[in-house]
Amino acid sequence: MIQLTRRYRFAASHRLHSPALSEEANDRLYGKCNNPHGHGHDYILEVTARGPVEPESGLMMRTAALDELVERGVLSRFRQSNLNDAPAFQGATVPTTENLVEEIERRLREGWREAFAGPWPVLDRIRIQETKRNVFEVTVNQQ
């Protein structure tokens, strides 16, 4: 079993503001990130797939298939966008990078079977670097 990780980049803006909280509470909780006009980051997304190496080709997966899935499901949707405009973040879900990781996981799971026929590879891990200092990661354990 081997893991292969691809790194992607996209620039997007967001504003952290919970409709469940008062203006004062939002300001206290999110501080600068609550600026009504929003602010942006160069997000670095890492997607890890896991599976056995196919003996003949020496490849675990077709990297191009992952690139196409991430482009179609994630990058084309979020690149140069305001995350608050995405349907997932128009209700009560605040576009924190925690919630962004979960939204990206949902989108990748949704397209995975179409991109990869058969039992392997599986989605293993999603990691987003919001800034050099802030990193968010989930282990997926996809079946």
Added chain:
Amino acid sequence: MLITRRADFSSSHACYRPDWSEERNRAVFGHSANPRGHGHNFVLEVTLEGAPDSVTGMVLDLKDLKAIIQSEVLDPMDHRFLNHEVPPFDRVVPTTENIAIEIWRRLAPHFADGPARLHSVRLYETEDLYVDYQGDAA
């Protein structure tokens, strides 16, 4: 505790099988199938697992790990065309996956008897593509 030593080497490789047609090679390996090869600045991270020795305070002297990586990986692979100069890549396609597995095979015997255990090999082909291998057991 995990300790990691990083090293880099520059090598060329071609991902193709001579027993496949050009079309099939191109379909599976894309641009990497050019038999004349292309190169990368590979970055290798070798991670060991162990407990710090009570006297030295070290899991393993990183100088020793550096020397093992030098003799097993850098000396044979740096500035080489892997397909033509580094077995088993005369018969095994030197994909990033297979290079990582081969590096594991070369390093593992040095750590069979402890005190540190070989935990993982991470090989960056580029900044945007890397593989992690933890041996057959994982």
